[in-house]
Amino acid sequence: MNKHILLIIDHQLNPGKYTKKQLRQNASEAAAIYAEYANNINVAADAAAPYANASNAAGAAAAYYVYAATNAATNADIEYWIDQYFLETKEDKQDYIDEINRGRQ
Numbered sequence: 443m444n445k446h447i448l449l450i451i452d453h454q455l456n457p458g459k460y461t462k463k464q465l466r467q468n469a470s471e472a473a474a475i476y477a478e479y480a481n482n483i484n485v486a487a488d489a490a491a492p493y494a495n496a497s498n499a500a501g502a503a504a505a506y507y508v509y510a511a512t513n514a515a516t517n518a519d520i521e522y523w524i525d526q527y528f529l530e531t532k533e534d535k536q537d538y539i540d541e542i543n544r545g546r547q
Contacts, residue, residue, distance in 0.1 A: 446472040446505045452542045465509040472505035500526035
């Protein structure tokens, strides 16, 4: 489970739960992980690399857009990148929602 995507979905379900600083930190961490991955990957040696790379890119972009939503991005932008993340990873978005709901009990 991607903690950055989890925070994004939690933010969407619970607006106001996270501060701008927390959203900025989430976006920064996701982008740093993506950049490190992208800089250290040997695509020729790893057939799965393009898929992992795309997933990380979508995760980083979604994290960024949640932060940017406090300024200019729209919910449609955020939803697009979240959907891209789940398309690439083949994870189930409902698992993330269930995890968030478990934390409320």
